[in-house]
Amino acid sequence: MTTQPHTPAPKRNIPADLTVDADVLDGYTGAVPRHVAVIMDGNGRWATSRGMPRLRGHHAGADSVRRTVEACRYLGVEVLTLYAFSSQNWARPEDEVAGLMTLFDLYIRRERKRLNKNDVRLRVIGDREKLSPKLRSSIADLEGHLAHNSELLLQVAVSYGGREEIVRAARLLAEAAIRGEIDPSEIDESIFSSMLYTGGQPDPDLVIRTSGELRVSNFLLWQLAYSEFHVTETLWPDFDERHFVEALNAFGNRERRFGKTGAQV
Ligand code: IPE
Ligand code: IPE
Ligand code: MG
Numbered sequence: 001m002t003t004q005p006h007t008p009a010p011k012r013n014i015p016a017d018l019t020v021d022a023d024v025l026d027g028y029t030g031a032v033p034r035h036v037a038v039i040m041d042g043n044g045r046w047a048t049s050r051g052m053p054r055l056r057g058h059h060a061g062a063d064s065v066r067r068t069v070e071a072c073r074y075l076g077v078e079v080l081t082l083y084a085f086s087s088q089n090w091a092r093p094e095d096e097v098a099g100l101m102t103l104f105d106l107y108i109r110r111e112r113k114r115l116n117k118n119d120v121r122l123r124v125i126g127d128r129e130k131l132s133p134k135l136r137s138s139i140a141d142l143e144g145h146l147a148h149n150s151e152l153l154l155q156v157a158v159s160y161g162g163r164e165e166i167v168r169a170a171r172l173l174a175e176a177a178i179r180g181e182i183d184p185s186e187i188d189e190s191i192f193s194s195m196l197y198t199g200g201q202p203d204p205d206l207v208i209r210t211s212g213e214l215r216v217s218n219f220l221l222w223q224l225a226y227s228e229f230h231v232t233e234t235l236w237p238d239f240d241e242r243h244f245v246e247a248l249n250a251f252g253n254r255e256r257r258f259g260k261t262g263a264q265v
Contacts, residue, residue, distance in 0.1 A: 015118040020070045020241040028075065028245045030252030033205035035079040036072060037227070039219055040064070042211025042235030055099040060237035062107055066114075071244045072152055073118055079153045079201055083219050087127065087161030101135060104158065108138045112145065119151035125197035126160030155198070162221030169195035198223055206251045208244075210236040228254050 014022075040061060047057030065082060072080040085100060115122065124139050131139070172195045176182045182191070193199060204220065204227045212233040216224065230247040232239070257265050 015070055015073050017114065017117070018070060018074065020067050020074070022074065024241045024245055025071055025074050028248050028252075030248060032075050032077060032248070033251060034077065034202045035081065035204045035206075036077050037081040037083070037204035037207045037220060037224075038068065039083045039207065039209040039217060040236040040239075041209060041213055041217075043237060045211060046235040046237045054096055055103075057235075057237055058100055058103055062103065064236050064239045065107070066111065067240050068244060069115075069120060069152070069154055070118070071241050073120060075248075077152065079155060079204075081125075081155040081157060081198075081204060081220070083157045083160070083217075085126075085158045085160070086218055087159060087164050088218060090130065090159070101132065105135055105138055108142050112142060115142075115146055115154070116149065119149045120146060121149040121153045122146045123153060123155045124158050125155055125165075126158045127164065128159065130159045153201075155201075157219070160197075161218045162216075163218060165196055166222055169193075193222065196222060203227060206230060206247065208232065208247045210234055210239050210243075226256065226258055228256065 043057035043061045044054040045057070046060060047054050050056075068082070069080060084104070089100075090097060122143050124143065128136050128139070169192060173182065173184075173187060173192070177184050198220070203223045203225065207219075207224060207227045207229050209229070209231045212231060214231060228251050230250045232243055232247065234243050255262060255265065
């Protein structure tokens with residue numbers, strides 16, 4: 001589903017304990033994207049350039065997650081999808097992978113209250129089977145705890161790959177066809193996308209990638225078909241509300257044509 005950005009209704013219940021600068025966010029007056037997706041990259045380089053172990057960069061990146069969640073919540077973004085750990089990131093050194101898993105667990109425990117107070121719902125997308133049973137159960141517990149919230153959907157991609165997601169959807173459809181529940185000739189884009197983790201959601205309007213890399217790295221391959229890209233040189237741990245507003249301003253100045261001519265849109 002492709003969607004046009006919209007301007008949300010006036011802000012209601014401003015987030016509690018706002019740590020980002022509201023004046024900076026108020027400075028943005030353009031259309032607010034419904035769905036923002038972020039490839040949070042550059043944690044390792046941030047740490048290495050300071051002579052610190054890479055894991056310190058990941059921990060610093062957790063603060064940028066909090067700021068970005070608050071900014072989206074404040075401005076009325078409906079869905080924020082964060083790429084936290086790819087299917088390919090399992091191939092990193094064992095201690096980095098273990099450190100990241102510990103960090104996810106820490107984040108879940110530390111942010112529980114704040115997310116709930118701010119009316120944020122959580123969804124983790126990706127192959128959960130690869131996560132430890134303990135982490136799986138902490139995730140399910142937090143998702144359940146926040147399930148009634150409605151202001152912002154925070155979607156975190158963990159053990160996630162876009163190709164893996166598409167293959168999974170194809171497998172689910174094939175299984176449904178074998179069971180006689182679906183006729184293969186009926187399969188269209190809408191049915192296919194309903195089998196993805198993001199089924200029913202609007203596609204991302206804006207994708208932000210930090211640390212300057214110009215690639216998609218297996219993120220939301222289907223869903224990004226008509227998303228606008230914004231790449232900043234800023235490393236993820238340095239990303240704050242100013243950079244977020246900069247990305248929104250770049251987005252606000254784009255003409256989204258969805259294949260049509262400039263005169264048609
Ligand atoms: C992004 O930062 C976080 C993950 C991929 C888990 P990186 O760890 O990729 O940082 P760089 O790209 O090596 O600097
Ligand atoms: C993309 O970053 C994955 C996440 C941000 C979780 P990577 O650092 O893994 O991407 P590549 O390897 O530079 O493409
Ligand atoms: Mg990287």
